[in-house]
Amino acid sequence: MKLKIIKIGGNVINDKAKLAEALKDFAAIKTPKILVHGGGRKASELSQQMNIEPKMINGRRVTDEATLEIVTMVYSGLLNTQIVANLQALDCNAVGLNGADLNLIQSHKRVVKDIDYGFAGDIDFCNSTLLKQLIDLGVSPVFCAITHDKNGQLLNTNADTIASTLAVALSDYFEVELTYTFEKAGVLYDAEDNNSLIPLITKSDYKQLKADKIIFDGMIPKIDNAFLALEKGVNLVEIGGTKFLLNT
Amino acid sequence: MKLKIIKIGGNVINDKAKLAEALKDFAAIKTPKILVHGGGRKASELSQQMNIEPKMINGRRVTDEATLEIVTMVYSGLLNTQIVANLQALDCNAVGLNGADLNLIQSHKRVVKDIDYGFAGDIDFCNSTLLKQLIDLGVSPVFCAITHDKNGQLLNTNADTIASTLAVALSDYFEVELTYTFEKAGVLYDAEDNNSLIPLITKSDYKQLKADKIIFDGMIPKIDNAFLALEKGVNLVEIGGTKFLLNT
Numbered sequence: 001m002k003l004k005i006i007k008i009g010g011n012v013i014n015d016k017a018k019l020a021e022a023l024k025d026f027a028a029i030k031t032p033k034i035l036v037h038g039g040g041r042k043a044s045e046l047s048q049q050m051n052i053e054p055k056m057i058n059g060r061r062v063t064d065e066a067t068l069e070i071v072t073m074v075y076s077g078l079l080n081t082q083i084v085a086n087l088q089a090l091d092c093n094a095v096g097l098n099g100a101d102l103n104l105i106q107s108h109k110r111v112v113k114d115i116d117y118g119f120a121g122d123i124d125f126c127n128s129t130l131l132k133q134l135i136d137l138g139v140s141p142v143f144c145a146i147t148h149d150k151n152g153q154l155l156n157t158n159a160d161t162i163a164s165t166l167a168v169a170l171s172d173y174f175e176v177e178l179t180y181t182f183e184k185a186g187v188l189y190d191a192e193d194n195n196s197l198i199p200l201i202t203k204s205d206y207k208q209l210k211a212d213k214i215i216f217d218g219m220i221p222k223i224d225n226a227f228l229a230l231e232k233g234v235n236l237v238e239i240g241g242t243k244f245l246l247n248t
Numbered sequence: 249m250k251l252k253i254i255k256i257g258g259n260v261i262n263d264k265a266k267l268a269e270a271l272k273d274f275a276a277i278k279t280p281k282i283l284v285h286g287g288g289r290k291a292s293e294l295s296q297q298m299n300i301e302p303k304m305i306n307g308r309r310v311t312d313e314a315t316l317e318i319v320t321m322v323y324s325g326l327l328n329t330q331i332v333a334n335l336q337a338l339d340c341n342a343v344g345l346n347g348a349d350l351n352l353i354q355s356h357k358r359v360v361k362d363i364d365y366g367f368a369g370d371i372d373f374c375n376s377t378l379l380k381q382l383i384d385l386g387v388s389p390v391f392c393a394i395t396h397d398k399n400g401q402l403l404n405t406n407a408d409t410i411a412s413t414l415a416v417a418l419s420d421y422f423e424v425e426l427t428y429t430f431e432k433a434g435v436l437y438d439a440e441d442n443n444s445l446i447p448l449i450t451k452s453d454y455k456q457l458k459a460d461k462i463i464f465d466g467m468i469p470k471i472d473n474a475f476l477a478l479e480k481g482v483n484l485v486e487i488g489g490t491k492f493l494l495n496t
């Protein structure tokens with residue numbers, strides 16, 4: 001049976017109309033489904049209201065204790081709960097979850113090498129058996145990007161990685177299709193031209209596109225992550241309108 | 249089969265040691281179990297940090313839009329998630345829930361009579377079928393006091409009422425025992441003497457105790473609520489160390 005996993009990021013969450021559209025699309029999916037959401041700007045806004053300066057290194061949030069409280073309140077409290085209530089209004093039987101619930105996603109505090117990211121979690125384990133049982137009750141899990149270490153410590157975790165971890169773990173039970181919504185149409189031939197969508201990328205295409213510098217910078221880890229998921233058993237990965245397959 | 253429902257309030261949540269003790273006790277319960285928690289002082293603290301003055305009328309929080317965001321963040325985000333992570337560390341397979349999850353507790357915005365309590369929810373419905381299925385998976389639900397109206401509106405709801413609603417709804421499936429932790433030893437013969445516990449109160453005792461002014465003021469709605477739950481099928485209600493039964 002098919003299972004769809006949809007990941008929505010900050011660009012959707014920050015835009016009321018886009019979020020409403022994304023939730024409507026999600027509710028309309030007929031197969032079993034999971035929504036994973038990132039954070040958006042609300043956590044930074046709350047930090048400012050509380051006079052706590054958000055710390056970023058290389059575009060990644062550094063999660064000190066105060067920031068962990070804030071992201072837990074915003075991601076797991078406000079955003080997750082509002083998304084679930086909105087899905088319920090669309091007759092989608094959603095349940096809000098984070099990694100601590102049912103010990104679904106266990107992680108460890110990121111080991112410090114050059115940079116101390118604080119309470120950032122790197123994932124060790126996904127309890128796919130219990131998640132499968134939940135899905136079998138006909139419910140649609142909605143995950144925020146908080147996990148735990150099974151010793152009582154919550155950890156701020158990358159939402160893209162949560163989505164791919166769930167996709168890989170559930171590919172034991174389902175034909176999993178993983179979609180990352182994206183601020184552009186998808187992967188583009190010309191990063192400046194939203195009409196230049198590349199509709200399909202196989203692994204050999206990817207090598208060529210990198211060699212030709214059509215794919216570069218921040219897209220590379222995203223696409224590496226997509227192919228890794230495919231290699232680990234996920235059936236299809238999409239970034240916006242671009243589909244990724246190991247082979248055609 | 250027995251099901252234990254434990255409600256912990258602000259006096260437990262505000263005290264780290266008491267909370268740790270309560271969670272240890274909860275994790276040790278061998279039968280199916282549910283934890284319901286109130287808010288404590290953290291929501292008011294956050295309001296102050298954000299320069300939003302908490303509004304209270306007759307000891308009840310008035311929930312305007314800003315306050316609803318705050319209680320959602322604190323109850324459903326911070327407290328619920330931390331409690332679940334701490335229970336997982338005690339090998340209790342907890343899942344954090346609010347009323348919007350699985351449409352478990354549906355309510356309506358309190359009708360304005362004399363006082364407008366804002367986004368306060370009065371409960372209409374408990375989806376006990378799905379909650380029973382969840383419990384049958386061997387998991388322990390942990391509820392915060394947020395519900396929804398099934399039209400996308402979250403509502404701040406009394407945690408005592410959530411506990412008794414769950415107790416009544418699940419008494420179709422279980423022999424339910426509902427315990428309210430309490431800041432005193434229980435119901436007391438002398439409100440000033442914590443050693444004067446009344447260990448058992450039947451309905452006829454209750455009439456006499458009220459007539460004798462031993463039970464008065466804020467205890468009356470609490471105890472009315474306890475007997476209502478018993479009349480609706482709950483097997484046993486406890487407030488601290490005091491047990492309530494319809495008849496001996």
